[in-house]
Amino acid sequence: xxxxxxxxxxxxxxxxxxxxxxxxxxxxxxxxxxxxxxxxxxxxxxxxxxxxxxxxxxxxxxxxxxxxxxxxxxxxxxxxxxxxxxxxxxxxxxxxxxxxxxxxxxxxxxxxxxxxxxxxxxxxxxxxxxxxxxxxxxxxxxxxxxxxxxxxxxxxxxxxxxxxxxxxxxxxxxxxxxxxxxxxxxxxxxxxxxxxxx
Numbered sequence: 001x002x003x004x005x006x007x008x009x010x011x012x013x014x015x016x017x018x019x020x021x022x023x024x025x026x027x028x029x030x031x032x033x034x035x036x037x038x039x040x041x042x043x044x045x046x047x048x049x050x051x052x053x054x055x056x057x058x059x060x061x062x063x064x065x066x067x068x069x070x071x072x073x074x075x076x077x078x079x080x081x082x083x084x085x086x087x088x089x090x091x092x093x094x095x096x097x098x099x100x101x102x103x104x105x106x107x108x109x110x111x112x113x114x115x116x117x118x119x120x121x122x123x124x125x126x127x128x129x130x131x132x133x134x135x136x137x138x139x140x141x142x143x144x145x146x147x148x149x150x151x152x153x154x155x156x157x158x159x160x161x162x163x164x165x166x167x168x169x170x171x172x173x174x175x176x177x178x179x180x181x182x183x184x185x186x187x188x189x190x191x192x193x194x195x196x197x198x
């Protein structure tokens with residue numbers, strides 16, 4: 001789905017190229033107003049489903065208000081930790097570890113559709129840790145393993161979206177060329193056209 005189509009449906013853009021970056025991008029800015037794509041628990045569940053994070057059908061569903069509160073708290077924590085790490089500081093990981101320690105899982109060996117054996121992890125946690133654990137794990141993996149020279153924010157002055165620059169030359173500047181990149185090019189063209197008229 002294109003960035004424009006994603007945003008037209010009211011969903012957070014998936015431009016981060018890393019689950020932890022997309023977590024931060026559930027908040028954006030448009031026309032100097034902050035947009036929170038998580039207005040309720042259903043929004044959080046929908047976003048998690050887009051990332052393949054689902055509860056088993058037989059699992060108890062979490063309280064929507066509690067899911068929203070815990071997910072936004074994790075997002076705030078992730079932003080603080082990633083900012084600290086990006087600025088060369090050693091982040092305090094105690095709060096993130098609470099999410100990680102609550103996310104209990106066990107290995108499971110099953111036959112895939114083609115008959116090949118597939119080893120995966122199956123959650124054994126309560127609903128909230130089961131849903132938020134993969135997000136906390138993505139943040140932890142980013143903090144521990146990422147090249148933080150590649151953790152970037154969009155360079156457009158009106159954008160606050162984050163991304164992990166996996167481009168070959170590592171020169172990505174925009175959350176998306178189809179939105180912020182084109183807005184920048186259009187502004188530069190107007191500036192150049194105005195200077196030529198003057």
